Amino acid sequence: MSSFFAVAVKNQELILSSLSRHLLICALSLALGIIAAVPAGIFLTYRKKTAKAVLAVLGVINTIPSIVLLGVAMMIFGLGVYPAIAVLFLYSLLPIVRGTYTGILDIDPKYLKAARGMGMNRLQILRVVQLPLAMPAIVTGIRLSAIYVISWATLAAFIGGGGLGDVIWMGLQSYNFRLVIWGALPATLLAFLVSWLLNRVIRLTQKHISREVAQ
């Protein structure tokens, strides 16, 4: 057991820098994902036919094994952190787009009738009614994406993206399985932590909404 921690102490610089790199990759790709996917989801609610096609395409992308997609990204962007972010960004899209799209479409039409009847324009309806009421579904999508991105980011090391995958990779190459665990464990804990945090956010956003539903 003591050697287990000794490995960590010995490699602490590597582990810490990999962790911060991991965080950076995840945060960037997730942020880009949110910036692209939420507006896309909103837009698709006005174009329901296009929505079906877009969601299908994104669904296909998510079934491509990440290692294949990483390979393709490497051919396009070369080695390094950018192809990794590009691939993780692609993966993060589907849950957020779907969450936003269905979240808005699932809103009880009576709210839209009331909003339209009192003279709100489309943008006001979106801002005052649709987005707040769809927020729990949107954040649920973001949470799902965050978990995907955090776990798949470990693969970024294969194309030189860095992150906790580096630690795992190094451990595998030197048959140092304790080091492998020191790469896998922080990634897992990070996923748990982010998931827990976002669950709290979800509960906050649905505080008054769900009470209405429960009636």
Place this chain on the structure above:
Amino acid sequence: MVRFENVHMSYGEHAVLKGIDLHIEPGQLAVLIGPSGCGKTTTLQLINRLITPTEGKIFVNGRDISTVDPVELRRGIGYVIQEIGLFPHMTVKQNIEIVPKLLGWDEQKRSARSKELLKLVGMEERYLDVYPAKLSGGQQQRIGLLRALAVEPPIVLMDEPFGALDPITRESLQDEIMTLNKKLHKTVIFVTHDMDEALKIADVIILMKDGNIVQAATPKELLSHPANEFVESFIGKQRQAVGKLDTVREVMSARVVCAPDDTSVVEAVDLMRRQRVPSVFVLNKEGGFDGQISIKDIQSFSCTGDEMISRLANKQIPTVHPEGSASEAFKIMMQENIDELPVVDGDRVVGIVTRRSMVTSLAKVVWQGEAHE
């Protein structure tokens, strides 16, 4: 105030409105009524351009509304719907102040307005910070109404606003809308399928059928001079629903006091005193009806306090079935000279006909809801 000129509305082949001509005066409370599918809600939604007519012109305040920006038009027209549609993520205050905020009123003016509005429907200021889910249905619809009145629109459209509320709440909201209509001089256009509601609140009733207006008249005229058989039967069908007192169920009170047959006389007397009833029904072990015991019986028998009521119970008392004839029940009470008649279904007690419950039901029919118990 609102004028329709030969308005047609169809969805594909299906014609919903077939040439509506209509004129609603300022300050009037106009009620659109008719069987479902007659086009009354469609007519209402044409006024604030939630839908656009296929043919014809609609004027609000003298302006052809097809030339007015729908968003601007709607801000001058309050809109209240049956589903209420208060936004659940906003407090009462935020809900009421939506349109004032969109129009750029400052916080002070908005706040003063929502307090003033709450007073209008007799709700306390503490409700301002409450979320809709915490309100009763009646309170929610009051807020729905206030939200529609927030920027003092001269016209208010109401689409079956009280349809989902219980009868007592509905009554009081009807009274409030009548008062508001007179006090604030709003033109109110109200959709309902309930003729009693229409007769009670309307200045003018517009009766529709299959996309046409059958008759537009004051409640008095409508009752005394129905335009045709349809009007007559539509009024009649609805009126009968209140006027009939055929079955025992309609004249009985469901509040019955029962005691198991091994109850002692002392306990039974105590129960009657606490429940303020002159008698209790005796139930056997299976909970079935097994006679009645009244305070008079106990007084006339010589008995000890810890005797069981089963021996004293009057098992010969006549009973009636809930679906039995009400007039028959009345006859029995008169002939047998009894004050109370148990209503029994199978062997279960489901209610009691008393002179009081009978008179109350009769009074409701004769004075149509003006009599209160």
